[in-house]
Amino acid sequence: MGNIVIIGFPRAGKTHFGRCLAEKENLPFIDTDARIEMKMGLSVRRLHGLVGEELFREIEHLTLHEIHGPAIIATGGGVVMRWENIELLKKMGPIFYFRQPKELIRQRLLTPPRPSFLEGGDMESRFEELYKLREPLYYKAATEVVDGKQ
Numbered sequence: 001m002g003n004i005v006i007i008g009f010p011r012a013g014k015t016h017f018g019r020c021l022a023e024k025e026n027l028p029f030i031d032t033d034a035r036i037e038m039k040m041g042l043s044v045r046r047l048h049g050l051v052g053e054e055l056f057r058e059i060e061h062l063t064l065h066e067i068h069g070p071a072i073i074a075t076g077g078g079v080v081m082r083w084e085n086i087e088l089l090k091k092m093g094p095i096f097y098f099r100q101p102k103e104l105i106r107q108r109l110l111t112p113p114r115p116s117f118l119e120g121g122d123m124e125s126r127f128e129e130l131y132k133l134r135e136p137l138y139y140k141a142a143t144e145v146v147d148g149k150q
Contacts, residue, residue: 003072005095007089007141009138010077011108012099014074015074018072018074031073031074032064033076039063044056061084064089080134080138080140081134086141095144096145097142100148106131110124
């Protein structure tokens, strides 16, 4: 078996799902956010807040290039924001969109501590923008959709 890639919104449960799947399939588990944190010595939240969206996405892209499998790979929620990442992930293996109900994602993202990209301003509006932007990208990138809680 090769790699299996898991994408989805922040706080959707990709890491938990990925760990369970890795255990079931007897494969290593790789969390790209954890890799970035280990490499950079900062939390993803802090790093994103310090360097901004564009540089963070470049760091994320470079981290994807360092991954070798076979493994179960859980990505950061914004990995789909760069088409180059989607193309690279498709070469790694099938991509599973771990989908959760919108209201569950909203609740989890708007509960402190919030991701840095939602801080400041009207968080509800920012969430709606994020959802409208990313949801179609997850579907476009995914080979399969896995429904979480209903």
